[in-house]
Amino acid sequence: MPALTTNQRLITHSNPKSHIAEAYRTLRTNIQFSSVDHEIKCILITSAQPEEGKSTTAANLAIAYAQENKKVLLIDADLRKPTLHKTFNVSNRTGLTHILVSRQEGDQALIETEIPNLTLLTSGPIPPNPAELLGSNRMETFLEEVRSWYDIVIVDSPPLLAVTDSQIIAAKTDGVVLVINHGKVKRDRAQKALSQLNYVNARVLGVVLNNKAISKKESSYYYYYGEKA
Numbered sequence: 001m002p003a004l005t006t007n008q009r010l011i012t013h014s015n016p017k018s019h020i021a022e023a024y025r026t027l028r029t030n031i032q033f034s035s036v037d038h039e040i041k042c043i044l045i046t047s048a049q050p051e052e053g054k055s056t057t058a059a060n061l062a063i064a065y066a067q068e069n070k071k072v073l074l075i076d077a078d079l080r081k082p083t084l085h086k087t088f089n090v091s092n093r094t095g096l097t098h099i100l101v102s103r104q105e106g107d108q109a110l111i112e113t114e115i116p117n118l119t120l121l122t123s124g125p126i127p128p129n130p131a132e133l134l135g136s137n138r139m140e141t142f143l144e145e146v147r148s149w150y151d152i153v154i155v156d157s158p159p160l161l162a163v164t165d166s167q168i169i170a171a172k173t174d175g176v177v178l179v180i181n182h183g184k185v186k187r188d189r190a191q192k193a194l195s196q197l198n199y200v201n202a203r204v205l206g207v208v209l210n211n212k213a214i215s216k217k218e219s220s221y222y223y224y225y226g227e228k229a
């Protein structure tokens with residue numbers, strides 16, 4: 001299957017009536033229903049392995065919330081292979097790493113995207129010590145700050161089984177969405193990812209099955225089934 005083009009990566013914005021955009025809205029709704037007792041404000045998007053569709057899911061879920069008139073912040077916390085600045089076609093000169101390293105005020109690095117209600121915080125320059133930065137007190141206080149500024153905070157991250165970064169962030173968020181590329185990832189890898197999330201007491205809000213092989217009409221297909229940790 002051909003990869004989505006840059007424009008198609010934001011399909012929930014560019015083609016809100018498509019099946020895929022509808023699937024992201026369903027994901028949004030299911031997250032809301034999965035958490036009656038707990039407020040879900042800060043959501044981590046991760047996957048077991050590389051290239052399962054984390055960044056695509058993070059961007060489109062963020063758009064789905066913004067379309068619902070929620071004030072949304074999308075954070076690129078993949079400090080190893082950041083892509084959201086490319087997807088939104090903005091500069092990555094300043095970003096999350098500046099906030100974490102130089103204690104720069106967050107609002108200077110926040111970029112208002114062309115999509116109403118959607119603010120983007122790019123990764124900033126790639127640091128030598130991503131896990132240390134993400135585990136810092138500064139990261140914790142920054143997430144607390146943005147929680148009070150936004151209705152929803154969506155955090156993109158690196159693959160769980162490759163590095164500890166996502167596990168570290170998972171412990172600081174209200175819930176996690178695990179993206180699984182159905183055709184690519186073996187069941188035991190996905191299970192290992194889930195047990196790593198359980199290990200840090202992360203709340204798994206659901207799993208996105210990114211199965212590129214199913215759909216004939218569209219180049220991709222997202223299916224969500226609610227699953228509680």
Ligand SMILES: Nc1ncnc2c1ncn2[C@@H]1O[C@H](COP(=O)(O)OP(=O)(O)OP(=O)(O)O)[C@@H](O)[C@H]1O
Nearest residue numbers: 003004050051052053054055056057212219220221
């Ligand atoms: N549903 C889909 N259908 C077709 N192509 C897709 C789909 N989801 C993602 N892709 C493509 O697969 C590639 C990887 O997607 P993406 O960057 O979202 O994955 P990722 O999990 O963030 O990867 P990484 O681990 O490198 O950060 C991209 O080229 C993207 O356009």
Ligand SMILES: [Mg+2]
Nearest residue numbers: 054055078083
């Ligand atoms: Mg990515």
